Amino acid sequence: MAYLVFKDGTIFEGEAFGAWPTGETLVTEREVVFNTSMSGYQEMVTDLSYAGQILVLTQPQIGNYGWHHEENEADKTRLQGLIVRELSQGEGSLHSEGSLEDYCQQHGVQGLMGVDTRALTRYLRQFGTLPGVLVRTRESGSTFWANFSGHVEAKRESEAWVYRSTVKEAYEIPGPGPLLAVLDFGAKRNIIRQLQERGFRIMVFPAGSTPEEILKHHPSGVVLSNGPGDPEELPECVATVRSLYDKLPVLGICLGHQLLALAGGGKTYKLPYGHRGGNHPVVDIRSGKATMTSQNHGYAVQEVSLENSGFEVTLRNLNDGTVEGMEHHTYPILSVQFHPEGAPGPEENAVIFDRFKEIVESNLSRKGRV
């Protein structure tokens, strides 16, 4: 048996799988979040935006088709823990290379199965995203919290997580089209893939890259990727974004979107329990039409704070009205809170990459005329 223990004493019981520390390893509290997607456990486990978190999957049968490396969203995982109701061995696919369990075992993910994940989800919905600890005994859980001195709403050391998720050094992916700079805060592979499919040449930069380091390659546009944590704890990234966004077309995705808002003088805030799933309706304010989006974020842009930022809200969440997309009055900037690349999740928003391509191209031709 193993347990997930919260500060208020709430305990969820299950069985351990994956990589559990042996011996006297220090236990740390980690933010527990849930995702309601019905497919794509592999993409979620390798999504670096979950860095340092314990992820609860609400779909109960997980691991059904095993593991295929080409479906990974990164070549690593920074997930702390994975909680499921039922873990399958992965016989559902004819060319599986292993199982989810193997992957967790090999990549340091603590798994907990057999958990009443619906009860856990309802708990998180009620109390908001909370830190919890994964422990082998009930006692070690209560001891941990008894000795806990930190803030109840534990920080996720977001800075560190972005830097632990990003690439170590810049690299280039050749392509026939114009050069794009991708600022990698923990980017999902499918973002890169979507850009590649549209013919761009791509340079991927580590999160801490300076504007100069980026600009010296003369990119035709910048993509700010998704990534883990609180955007307000990344002031140096905000500054970089600020000095780029009046020079080049920019596409911001998820954390990238939040950094853009901050760069424009806006504010972000923490959602009670985040948006994580593949079924969030987002409505285009201008057309009134809605699309289904893939989402994974715990923070959101505060709409009122955008008043003098130069940004205009263009997309909104149909359920809670939160900001889902912005465009800039002056500069060619596209920004979305959700994941237009899906993976997992709907593919219909990939048109945003098309639109960005048009923006980059028209920007290039305008410059050409000048």
Added chain:
Amino acid sequence: MPKQEWKKVLVIGSGPIVIGQAAEFDYAGTQACRALREEGVEVILVNSNPATIMTDRETADRVYIEPLTVESVERIIERERPDGLIPTMGGQTGLNLAYQLAKRGVLERCEVTLMGTSLKSIDQAEDRESFRALMQELGEPIPESIIVSRVAEALEFAQETGYPLIVRPAFTLGGTGGGIVHCAEELEQIAESGLQASLIGQILVERSVAGWKEVEFEVLRDGVGNCITICHMENMDPVGVHTGDSIVVAPCQTLTDREVQALRSASRRIVNGLGIEGGCNVQFALHPSRNEYVVIEVNPRLSRSSALASKATGYPIAKVAAKIALGYALTEIKNAVTGKTSACFEPALDYVVVKIPRWPFDKFTEADRRLGTQMKATGEVMGIGRNLETALLKAIRSLDIKAYGLRLPELEGFGDAELKTACLQPDDRQLFVFAEALRRGWTVEWLAEKTGWNRYFLNFLRRLVETAVLLEQAPWDKKTLLRVKRLGFADQEIAALWKSTEDEVYRFRLEQGLRPVFKMVDTCAGEFEATTPYFYSSYDVEDEGEVHKQPKVVVLGSGPIRIGQGIEFDYCSVHAVLALRKAGFESIIINSNPETVSTDFDTADRLYFEPLTLEDVSAILDKEQPDGVVVQFGGQTAIGLASGLARRGYKILGTTVEDIDRAEERGTFDRVLQELGAKRPRGGGATNMEQVQRVAQEIGFPLVVRPSYVLGGRAMDIVYEAKELEAVVRRALAASSDQEIWMDQYLLGTEVEVDAISDGANVFIPGIMEHLERAGVHSGDSIAVYPPQTLDLSMQERIIALTESLARSLKIKGLLNIQYVIYHQELFVLEVNPRSSRTVPFLSKVTGVPIVDWATQVILGRKWDEIKIPHGLWPTGERVAVKAPVFSFSKLQRVEPSLGPEMKSTGEVMGMDRTYEKALYKALLGAGLSFTTYGSVFVTLADRDKAEGVALARRFADIGFRILATEGTTRYLKNEGLRVEQIAKLHDGSNEIIDGIRKQKIQYVVNTTTHGRVQESDGFAIRRAAVEHGIPCFTSLDTAAALLQVLESISPGLLPL
């Protein structure tokens, strides 16, 4: 917002329950009507099926129970002048009707707009050629195919592409007439029947993708182009078996997200391409390893799958589709489940759902039970669980086939060779066959390779089989018990493995503190707070169904739609719930059938979607602690639970269990009759041949033989002569669970049926119905007439008096149904059912009496006078109503179509008018009979019917029909002075009869059987040929006489000078 203001809208229902079109359209239509009325629209409804909630006066503003033919709907349109018509709620029947009304210019002439999905879109989705063109335009792959209208063209195509091929007729339901063919001979045969079945005389012949994964998407799209997928589902069995006969899992379990998204995007492209405004179903075949899919089918309407998707997700698809038809955008509609979020989203499931079809092969033991592209199931069940095992096992025990796990006793006796054959040829027992194979140590690999089933699902079965072994070895071990309960094992199955009883396991389990908790179906996997009271059980930690303190009553539903227990009982359950709500009780319903109105999220105050077994019902009662349980509206399924529930101490409301038993047990019931001085046909029980002979001698021939304990007349036979007795008795003994049979005197009299309400003292009879066919034809298969046409007043008074005394002496509290036979002016009691019956909805509709409502109030203990229930017989009005059975023989190969003591019909229609003939005409028309007024009648009669048959033949001849007959009948009729043409018998090597039927040279067949059951080759072949080619076939002279009565009044005569 709607661009147009709709004042009056016509909704077309789906007609009688047939294979391929069951109760799901009552659910869809009812929800749609409610949604329309919510918007202030006046709703006009037409449907021929009285056993539906949609045809209630409360559902629509004006209800027409009329045949679903173009002419009759046209008349309604002419009179009502609606401004809109919704064609997509009534299944293929409704869609075809609307299509024809539009094509014939009726809609244009009467200025009726087709709402929602346009005619062009429907055309494009339904017409194979235009669909194929669209798919090519969209770049969506479809299997190579050709549309042909002649068999020769199909054979030509086959020469190019090779076999196997699939044949699908255009515009049919349930895949009628289709099939997979492996050679030219098969192609020829199936192509021909397919061409017959198709409304537009076209079939599609296509490359078979049998063996691929079958995946379905349910899509909703609005007029502005918002397009969402409500649910994706995966079949456990690969392509090859009709999806209506497939075991379906939701959400998809073996697909990667990439595969899910690829198919989701494809379904959206298709639905957008078609311009659907409403619901649509898209079916794909996905290659099990290659990255390849093809589109198999698109249904531009609500379907069986959309009903399943609706119940599986909690998302009210029909309601939202109706709002879309009015012109609302998805973004403008609220999610009724959460009450807060938008309806424009895609439900997230945090459970697994398994649907298993309910097949009729327990009734039709001789039927071809192999599964293929022709759907054969009459209904379905759904199990919800927090793992696949639980969902599957719940669905299995919901089937009500006495299976509580993956074991079917009959398979244990199979030899290996027999079992191997069974593995290779899918039939209704497939799950159990695989489990048996795995139990014998056959490998998952072997099964996967030979059957095309996914290893994932087979491994589940393997683990369940292995777990059962472990369980057997660990009796009364708490840890093992917990483990298997979490996997969904039933107490009953555990008891069987522990050589104990269900009650003992139940007690032990409670002692160990092992009880299920209840989880909510909320469309959003717990992300938002939901208000829908829709629950399922799970062995988990948290119970989220807060128990209310107010007075409450539980109503047991009736489970899957099957022959003998149809939608009528869902109708009664729903009305019981409504009555409870009205009386101020919290109403709680338990049912396992996803097609029904009773399992709609807003029917009862609380819905428990659970199997109707003692264990599952007990768990709910333990939790809810209701004031009582009502068992009399859920058919035999619910009644069957009464004694177990009473034994466990739960309170059964209404007629007590002891009194139910008194009515159902033969010995005690005989004593009741004796006390009342009432008669029943002579009879006696027997357990061996010796006794059989003795009893037979006592009661004389003809006699009825049946197993002592069965439902719906299963394995019943009429025996006319001593020499037939032995064969029939052997069969009945085999079908009887306790190896006992009953034999009854068979009285060839008039059968009469009565429904009544009683509180044990007062009795009220809403109506007496007279059966058109003589006793001997199962009451469910007889044409019933209200009010009686041939009973004189004194006989009616005797019926009333006996009904009253039976109700009193059986201490009925609630409903009872009695079947009588009148023989030589004497009244005999055939049977008493201490519950609601199949005829309650029919009687409610024609009399306007709120039968279930009153019965429910009586059950709740309210005083007779307070409810203001009258006494005696309800006065008849001006209207005559006729209830006619509807059969699905054309879909069930090898089933004997002749009427007898076993019920065979799947549904019913009602015809109502001011005269008997008109009502009869409508009923027969509604039942699908096309009244050809001239042509040829083929008559072949058993010797005992010949004398009576002469009169009928003469009546046919008198209105101008040619009479064709076989040798013996010809001779007999000629002797009587009729003009008859003789046709050679089949067993003389002639194909003349079958050919005549096939080529439509014969318009009616009148054929009575020589032997009760034995399928004598000629007659059986003729009857099958008739049903397969849509030629009306009468096996009871009474039904033929009814037809004549109508024909005589509508056919112009042929009178040469």
